Amino acid sequence: MCTLCGMELPAFDVPSASQTRPEEPPSSLPRGPHSLPRDVVVRSQRTRMLRALIEVVAEKGYVATTVADVISRAGVSRTTFYEQFKDKEDCFLIAFQKGGQAQYLKVIEAVNSATDPLEQLRRNVRAYLSELIAFPASARAFLLEVPAAGPRALAVHDSIVDGYARLLAHLYDRFRERREELPELPAEVFRAAVAAVDDLVLCAIRAGRLDELAELEPLATYVELAMFGLPEAAAFLP
Numbered sequence: 001m002c003t004l005c006g007m008e009l010p011a012f013d014v015p016s017a018s019q020t021r022p023e024e025p026p027s028s029l030p031r032g033p034h035s036l037p038r039d040v041v042v043r044s045q046r047t048r049m050l051r052a053l054i055e056v057v058a059e060k061g062y063v064a065t066t067v068a069d070v071i072s073r074a075g076v077s078r079t080t081f082y083e084q085f086k087d088k089e090d091c092f093l094i095a096f097q098k099g100g101q102a103q104y105l106k107v108i109e110a111v112n113s114a115t116d117p118l119e120q121l122r123r124n125v126r127a128y129l130s131e132l133i134a135f136p137a138s139a140r141a142f143l144l145e146v147p148a149a150g151p152r153a154l155a156v157h158d159s160i161v162d163g164y165a166r167l168l169a170h171l172y173d174r175f176r177e178r179r180e181e182l183p184e185l186p187a188e189v190f191r192a193a194v195a196a197v198d199d200l201v202l203c204a205i206r207a208g209r210l211d212e213l214a215e216l217e218p219l220a221t222y223v224e225l226a227m228f229g230l231p232e233a234a235a236f237l238p
Contacts, residue, residue: 046084048074050095053088058137062092062145092141092149093156099138100160103131111167117174118232124167125197125220129213132201136210143202161198165190172228185228193227 052073056065067088071081085091110127111120132139146153168190176182197220204213218236225233 042084045074045076045080049076049081049084049091050098053091053095054099054141055137057092057145058140062141062148089149089152093152096142096146096149096153096156099135099142100156103128103135103138104160104163106131107164107167111171117171117178120174121171121224122217122221124171125217125224126214128164128197129201129217129220133211133213139201139205139210143198143205161191161194164194168193168224175228175230182229189227193224196223196227 049070052070053065056069056073060069065088067078067081070088070091071078074081081091085094107124107127110123114120114123132143142157146157165187169185169187172182172185172190176184197216200216200220200223201213204210204216222233222236225236
């Protein structure tokens with residue numbers, strides 16, 4: 001449970017706050033002999049390989065990306081790669097899960113920085129778009145390339161969508177607390193709202209406008225409010 005908003009976190013395994021902000025491993029290791037503990041070395045290598053995988057997939061696409069690409073970008077050996085990952089797919093899935101968790105927690109943090117449900121909804125959209133802009137390689141890799149990565153990646157995607165759908169359901173319940181006339185909505189409505197916003201984002205990324213995603217905030221907010229059947233949507237008409 002999220003202690004701040006009282007709602008469940010997404011279905012994938014989200015670590016506690018203390019686990020999500022460990023001491024950052026060094027991005028590069030010193031040349032020659034050093035006294036760094038083994039666990040620090042391993043974490044540094046793992047972080048570099050995950051980042052490299054994301055960067056290469058964003059540039060070349062999942063299918064064209066090879067383990068050789070990843071280890072070359074990360075500056076590690078093939079042996080080091082296979083000590084930590086089964087294969088390219090395993091590395092991609094771990095990177096996808098970690099990225100999805102980090103992004104979702106940022107969105108939750110933004111939602112919990114307000115108390116009014118309308119403002120919470122706006123901050124939900126704003127934080128989501130801001131995270132995509134801040135990490136463009138991740139946005140391209142995890143929004144454009146997931147279908148190419150296969151059914152296991154699609155399952156991770158579905159679990160992430162479920163988390164955001166539950167967040168929207170929670171926010172809709174906040175509106176219902178103030179308006180008894182609002183009906184219950186099926187879970188599919190909230191999944192559809194998430195999918196609609198992601199479609200807006202995908203179209204912008206494919207058009208080369210990733211750095212302009214913040215401009216989608218009014219339209220994305222309108223879409224979510226309209227799916228809720230709330231008149232506040234009119235104020236956000238593009």
